[in-house]
Amino acid sequence: MKKILLFLVLVIFVIAITPYALPQSMRKEIFYYLTRNIPGKFTVSRIEYSLFQGSYIDGISWENDNAKVYCPKLYMNTSLYSFVLSKDATFSFENGSIYYKQAPLLEKLSSTIDLKFRSNNLILKNPSKITCKVNEKGTKTFVNHAIIPPFSAQKVEFDLHSGSLKNYQFKNLKLKGVLSLHTLQCTKNHLLASILALLKQAPSQDITVKCGDINFTLDNGILGYTKTPFILDNAFEILSKGTVNMINEQINIVLGFTTESLSKAFNLTSLPPGYIVPFTVKGTYHNPKFDTKQAAKNIALIILLEKIAPDQRSYPKPAPF
Numbered sequence: 551m552k553k554i555l556l557f558l559v560l561v562i563f564v565i566a567i568t569p570y571a572l573p574q575s576m577r578k579e580i581f582y583y584l585t586r587n588i589p590g591k592f593t594v595s596r597i598e599y600s601l602f603q604g605s606y607i608d609g610i611s612w613e614n615d616n617a618k619v620y621c622p623k624l625y626m627n628t629s630l631y632s633f634v635l636s637k638d639a640t641f642s643f644e645n646g647s648i649y650y651k652q653a654p655l656l657e658k659l660s661s662t663i664d665l666k667f668r669s670n671n672l673i674l675k676n677p678s679k680i681t682c683k684v685n686e687k688g689t690k691t692f693v694n695h696a697i698i699p700p701f702s703a704q705k706v707e708f709d710l711h712s713g714s715l716k717n718y719q720f721k722n723l724k725l726k727g728v729l730s731l732h733t734l735q736c737t738k739n740h741l742l743a744s745i746l747a748l749l750k751q752a753p754s755q756d757i758t759v760k761c762g763d764i765n766f767t768l769d770n771g772i773l774g775y776t777k778t779p780f781i782l783d784n785a786f787e788i789l790s791k792g793t794v795n796m797i798n799e800q801i802n803i804v805l806g807f808t809t810e811s812l813s814k815a816f817n818l819t820s821l822p823p824g825y826i827v828p829f830t831v832k833g834t835y836h837n838p839k840f841d842t843k844q845a846a847k848n849i850a851l852i853i854l855l856e857k858i859a860p861d862q863r864s865y866p867k868p869a870p871f
Contacts (some may be wrong), residue, residue: 551715571576574597578594582789585784589718590613594609599626603629605629608622614764619647620646625776627641637668638664641663643659645658652688653685655684655685660749660838662747664676670716671714671716679708680708680710696739698741703733707728711726712727724770724773725768726768727769728766730763733758735758737755742759745782748845749786749811749815758784765801777871778791785815786811791871799835804829806871809824816852818852818864829841
């Protein structure tokens, strides 16, 4: 009996120390094998793990097409023993980066994320927050300049309320949460120029945009966001809402000039509170259509009514926003 117990203790001891005895090259090969079904290519510089405590990976990067994600140190705060039993894990990282076409897009990425692993499905176990900053060099290569201007942001926050990824396919990604961009420093583009032109304002090359919190959902490639305020040049409030189909690149966005922005731009005194003059942006990423004609007509009529009919104003009825 003593020999059997001694043998079992020896087996347990060997199992416990084997992971620590493996050379780095073998640890990396095991990691690459376990991630073989994930699209793209992983590289790591060092792996340290523990059966009963947390583990970490140094210098982990992932590349796919034109995108690259790099993290100097990725912690798995869950022990390997707990992960094998539950298939749940908590990851944390700091100072990560995302590159697009080798240009830095997001920097100082930091977060702690709780995930469930079910076959090839990833599920966000608890709400998480991701913080980062945006580098203008990356936005110049990543965004469509007609719709989204090249911009930088010193503080961006993603509050993720729920999320899941099925079979590691982007079209199966589901997210719900709040995006806080705070203040953007933007380079003039077609959309900003169109907005300021309707307000009869000469746009400068650099424009400050203060952003309200954006409540968004991403479901099967369709990104939608609810009505959100934006302040241009620290003066003019613009509302926006819409959807973007990221699979077929179709966009359907509505923007609206508020009572406050119209009154400030044209020195109006009697425009009713809550009045909005909208215009739309539709089409595709590469060929967006800006429909501003009706908005320009409504603004011209509002200005005319302010001048010639101060006591009998009948403002044009705007489209629902």
